[in-house]
Amino acid sequence: MRSIWNGAISFGLVSIPIKLVNATENHSVSFRQIHTSDGGRIRYRKVCELEEKEVPAAEIGKAYEDADGSMIPITDEDLAALPIPTAKTIEIVAFVPASSIDPLQMDAAYYLSANGVPAAKPYTLLREALKRSEKVALAKYALRGRERLGMLRVVDDVIAMHGLLWPDEIRRPEGVAPETEVTVREAELDLADALMDTLGEVELESLHDDYREAVESMIAAKAEGGEVIAGQTPEEGAGGQVIDLMAALESSVKAARRAREGEGEEDGEVAEVTRLGERRRAPAPKQGAAAHKSTAKQAGKPAEKAVKSTARGAGKAGAKAGAKKTARKTAAGTGESAGEAAPAAGARKTAARKTAAKETAAKKTSARSGARTAAEKPAKSAPRKRTSA
Template sequence: MRSIWNGAISFGLVSIPIKLVNATESHSVSFRQIHTEDGGRIRYRKVCELEDREVTSSEIGKGYEDADGTIVPITDEDLAQLPIPTTRTIEIVAFVPADRIDPLQLGAAYYLGANGVPAAKPYTLLREALKRSNRVAIAKYALRGRERLGMLRVVDDVIAMHGLLWPDEIRAPEGVAPDANVTVRDKELDLADALMDTLGEVDLDDLHDDYREAVEELIAAKTSGEEPRETAAPARSGKVLDLMAALESSVRAAQESRAGGSGGAGDAGEAGDAGDAGDAGETEEAEHAEVRDLRKKKTPAKKAAGAKKPAAAGAAKKTAAKKQAAKKTTAKKSTPRKRSA
């Protein structure tokens, strides 16, 4: 990987020569702007507004536009004379626990490599100190004409640095949260928890960019003169008005997906019966119990850990039988007896 910046890490009185390389890369498909009538490229030219002519890169400098529209020229010499101690140094200013860093601050990621044989020992020292302390280093550095904030942490056997936004660059979330007072019932929370448990975890390495792959297939087809393959648009459900129904349907769908088509129908039926029973006027306590039973159902990935599901299913059947018997008893009591003459 090509280094984009060379300097040193300042660790107290210790100086560690390093080289900075990008830790990430973009796989996005780039497009060019064209004239739709003839396919000609659309290019942008840099034109001086006063002289109305195109200028070269050597004629272009920097300027700051004041509030009244006045342009104040700023030269590279002006910027070079500013007292920035971090021009070629990543200056560590503190060591803090990793959870002190708000993820909103995280920016671009870089790898810091030891630059030369003499840098190997102090580089390893800093890396192992970060590992043993379970902390990250907060540092200041200058890159692309401005001073920045960074966080150093260990990734495998390498020190990585994340660019951080300055605290005053994080906007407060004012006016973003819902204004209305919304009350969430325990049963709704239980179903949301059941949905999260059913979806489980995912290996991030298994995730990929479906849209980019589709764009690449489209470009390949057009390049070879073939007709692009038509893809069916994903089915969009209508506006959901019943939150409970949406949650129950989501849990059933997730269970069926996890089961791979085997055993999913039974789970769906039991969940549907729970929803129907709730509509039939069961008490809130009974609803909570049914949702808790739903949450206890294990996903296929967890079935090998225990064989308690048959017992749970039996308990559910007994509970349903007791409810049915209770309903029949209530119906008998409400029926008036015939008096004998």
């Protein structure tokens, strides 16, 4: 960046060579004046009133106009000869808290760059001293033909200087405040606080100049010969309408919450809010048709169970019948006809009856022989009595 002033910072007996660099730039779109009939450029020419001719820049000097209209010429040599200690020096006069500086005094901002290698050490010393003290430095300096007041503070690893207006250059706000006595209610203050909390904070980097972008888009469209789309303009006198303050605050809070939470609710819709302290209420008893439906539903449950039980029994019977059908189909699938299968089944049944009868007779015979054996055993095992002589 190009420096606009070279000098030094006077910090007691310490001198720090520095360069002054603009810290801000203007991005506003500038226009030229033209002759509307033919588009010719309109320029300002410096003309001498006495000779009525244009004067070149080399022949133009400075002068002070006295009260009677007479001009007192002032040369650059006259200004340079003035005993101003801040002509080439930023002289620090005090260190004060940043909160003691009225923002109304803030003017242009500059970066102070160390001028040369020898300036690095004292520059760093001043920067670190400002950081540790958490204060700002008040200084006086001369720039563009006048002495000014400045404030030095640290921005990242750089010392920045803000030009300050002199205290007598700040106008008193007389006649600006409302003259009518107004009372603000607590409810209105609460809504205002809620709106402030909802809006919250913002990243300054996310803010940009919408008007400048619109102007640049319009210029680009006209340069390409396209049609310029007109935007919405505020209604005449819209800013002076008298509104219901409470209603406006409530609407603002709701709109801010929707925008912040991204709920996407339509205009006019209000989200239902349940307070944490409220207890859940028991549901109200059903009435009318709803109660009749509920009673009928409860009454129908036993009948429904009976129907289900009957259906289960019918299902079992159907399953048995299905099993018999399957057996018949299996028998039929072996190649036997219906006529051949019936005698064979009868013969098998007869043989089974005979076998069962034989087994029953054998069991009875075995049971009788067992009974006899049990009756005979006690008689054989009884001891004989001996007779004495």
